[in-house]
Amino acid sequence: MPRFLTLDDIDVRGKRVLLRADLNVPVKDGKVTDATRIERLAPTIEELLGRGAAVVVMSHFGRPKGKPGPELSLRPVIAPLRQALGGREIAFAEDCIGEPARRVAAALEPGEVALLENLRFHSGEEANSPDFAKALAELGQVYVDDAFSAAHRAHASIAALAHLLPAAAGRLMEAELAALTAALEHPARPLMALIGGAKVSTKLDLLRFIIGKVDVLAIGGAMANTMLFAQGVGIGRSLCEREMREQARLILDLAAERGCRVILPEDAVIAAELSRTAPAPTVAIDAVGGDMMILDIGPATVARIAAALDEARTLVWNGPLGAFETPPFDRGTVAVATKVAELTRAGRLRSVAGGGDTVAALAAAGVTDALSYVSTAGGAFLEWLEGRELPGVAALARAARQD
Ligand code: 3PG
Ligand code: MG
Numbered sequence: 001m002p003r004f005l006t007l008d009d010i011d012v013r014g015k016r017v018l019l020r021a022d023l024n025v026p027v028k029d030g031k032v033t034d035a036t037r038i039e040r041l042a043p044t045i046e047e048l049l050g051r052g053a054a055v056v057v058m059s060h061f062g063r064p065k066g067k068p069g070p071e072l073s074l075r076p077v078i079a080p081l082r083q084a085l086g087g088r089e090i091a092f093a094e095d096c097i098g099e100p101a102r103r104v105a106a107a108l109e110p111g112e113v114a115l116l117e118n119l120r121f122h123s124g125e126e127a128n129s130p131d132f133a134k135a136l137a138e139l140g141q142v143y144v145d146d147a148f149s150a151a152h153r154a155h156a157s158i159a160a161l162a163h164l165l166p167a168a169a170g171r172l173m174e175a176e177l178a179a180l181t182a183a184l185e186h187p188a189r190p191l192m193a194l195i196g197g198a199k200v201s202t203k204l205d206l207l208r209f210i211i212g213k214v215d216v217l218a219i220g221g222a223m224a225n226t227m228l229f230a231q232g233v234g235i236g237r238s239l240c241e242r243e244m245r246e247q248a249r250l251i252l253d254l255a256a257e258r259g260c261r262v263i264l265p266e267d268a269v270i271a272a273e274l275s276r277t278a279p280a281p282t283v284a285i286d287a288v289g290g291d292m293m294i295l296d297i298g299p300a301t302v303a304r305i306a307a308a309l310d311e312a313r314t315l316v317w318n319g320p321l322g323a324f325e326t327p328p329f330d331r332g333t334v335a336v337a338t339k340v341a342e343l344t345r346a347g348r349l350r351s352v353a354g355g356g357d358t359v360a361a362l363a364a365a366g367v368t369d370a371l372s373y374v375s376t377a378g379g380a381f382l383e384w385l386e387g388r389e390l391p392g393v394a395a396l397a398r399a400a401r402q403d
Contacts, residue, residue, distance in 0.1 A: 004396035005168040007044070010142060013052035014110055018140035019045065019170065020157050022147035022376070023059035023077045035080040036359075037149065037376050042084040044146045044170035045113060054108035056139055057081070058096055058116045058157055060150065066123030068095075074118050081115065090115050097122065097135035105139040125156050133160035146170025148177065149377035151392030162395035169396050172376065177393065179373035180384055183352040184213055188313035194305070194336070196221030196319030197357065200244045200251075206318075207251050209387040211260045216312065218263040218305050220297050220321030220332065227252065227264055233285060236270070238294040263305060267298030274326055296322030297332035306339045309349065315340060317353040318385060320361040334365040341370035354381030 021041050026033045048055050062072040075092065082090050089112070093104035096116035104114045116139075119125040124132025133156040137143075143165040145151075150158060151173075161167075169177070183191075193214045195203060200223045211217060219227055222239035229240050230248035255262045266285050270292040271278040282298040283289075297305075309315065317340070324330035343349035353362060354375030362368045375381045380390060 004393070004400045005166075006174050007047060007051075007144070007168060007171060010144075010166060010168045012048055012142055015053055015142050016105060016108060016140040017048050017053045017055050017142045017144050018136065018161070018165065019048070019055050019057050020143070020145045020147045020150075020161070021057050021059045022149045023057075023074060023081070024061050024150070025077065025080075027076050030076050032076055032080045035084065038077065038080050038084050040172050040376050041146055041170075042081075044144070044172055045085060047171065048144070049111050049113070052110045053142075054110050055113045056105050056108065056116060057113065058119055058136065059147070060120040060125065060155070060157075061118045062120070064118060064120050066120065066126065068118070068121040072118055072120075074115060078115060085113065088113060093117060095121070097132065097139075101139055119155075119157050126153075128154050128156050128159050130156075130160055132156045133164055136161055137164040141165065143167045144170045145392060145396055146172045147392065148173045148375070149380050151377075151390040152380040152383040152388075154391035158392040159395045162392075162399045163402070167396055167399035173392075173396075175373075176375055176377065179352055180354075180375065180381075183314055183316050183350065183373075184385075188350065190215040190312045191314045191316070192216040192218065192308055192312040194218050194220070194315060194317040194319075194321070196223065196321045196333070197355075198222040198239060199241060200226045200248055201241055203319075203382075204244075204247060204251070205386040205388075206382060208254065210316075210385060211251070211255045211258050214260060214316070216261045216263065216308050217255060218308060220265065220301075220305075221319050222294075222323075223319070224265050224297075225294055228285065231264075234288055234290070235294060236288045236290050236292040238288070238292075261308075263301075263308060265294070265297045265301045266304060267300040268294040269296040269298055269322070269329060269331070270294055271329075274323055274329070276327055280328055295326075296324075296329040299335075302332055302335045302339075305336055309336075309339055309343055312349060315349055315351045316385070317351065318355045318358055318381065320357050324357075324361045324364065330361070330364065333361050337362055337365035337367050341365075341367035344372055345370055354378070 091114040
């Protein structure tokens with residue numbers, strides 16, 4: 001893990017801290033529907049306030065492409081942020097730079113919080129513009145980045161800004177990096193990866209990287225269909241990236257070469273259509289009818305994965321193992337999630353999961369709190385699983401070296 005400063009290394013008393021958060025949360029009809037990211041951010045704000053800082057929170061929201069618009073205002077976030085901070089008042093600046101932002105920031109006393117309007121209302125944010133970063137830097141004396149889930153974006157508030165002010169990681173950033181690094185860099189072994197989701201094509205780099213790291217790789221979801229297809233298994237009308245056949249083969253060959261054991265489905269729950277009411281028999285994987293679709297892993301596959309989990313000491317999980325949004329095709333994912341939760345609770349497994357769908361599946365299975373660590377990140381979690389350097393993390397490390 002690259003070295004960077006944390007809140008332990010900086011003095012914030014009497015200072016205005018510019019805090020990069022990821023408040024890109026789901027909103028429906030003007031209401032935040034999942035406040036997880038806000039709740040996970042709150043301890044960093046509380047700590048800064050408790051140490052005598054004033055905190056100016058900034059974030060992107062959605063993808064407004066450099067143009068302001070009320071639909072992508074951060075205003076809906078004020079109420080849940082306030083709630084997460086025990087009812088504290090939150091000042092709001094209707095622009096993240098210029099006069100409105102300066103006025104709100106200048107009026108803040110130690111112990112007070114302000115939120116700036118959506119950073120992406122300015123094209124300079126995504127362009128990593130030095131001028132835009134300078135305009136942000138004017139608003140505070142110290143920079144804290146707590147937006148691990150946006151660390152894969154080389155944007156001004158994440159990259160350029162980190163070099164204009166003393167910079168440190170917030171507690172959420174620190175926790176994410178500690179958990180992910182512990183799982184992949186120095187795990188207790190055997191280390192197992194559970195990778196699901198729809199497409200092999202979006203996870204090729206991830207599979208290639210992870211094969212060099214893990215002892216066991218279990219693949220589920222529609223991406224397993226592509227793997228099975230590559231092995232010549234008849235998969236009927238299942239979702240499959242037929243053009244990825246060669247790539248899938250290469251992945252399996254690479255795993256064999258590296259001594260990484262691969263678990264693919266040996267049975268499946270199939271149906272003629274993706275619906276809650278269609279007959280959904282379980283069949284052996286070589287008995288999928290030509291007009292049927294594989295929609296979940298079957299109980300024999302669940303048992304095989306469970307046996308591997310029994311042996312494993314560390315697990316990294318990304319992607320659901322079936323079409324979990326449509327019961328009964330959630331059963332495989334729920335069964336495996338329940339097993340992971342049991343082993344983790346018993347202290348036999350360290351389990352780390354991330355990615356939007358994965359987190360939703362864990363929540364549906366009711367086991368989110370039982371895992372060792374659930375990341376707030378989607379895209380950043382995937383890029384980390386690809387072994388890529390995240391610009392936000394790199395910027396903090398570089399800033400620490402300049403210090
Ligand atoms: C996310 O939710 O994945 C992050 O906030 C990054 O958002 P983006 O994909 O729009 O850059
Ligand atoms: Mg994203």
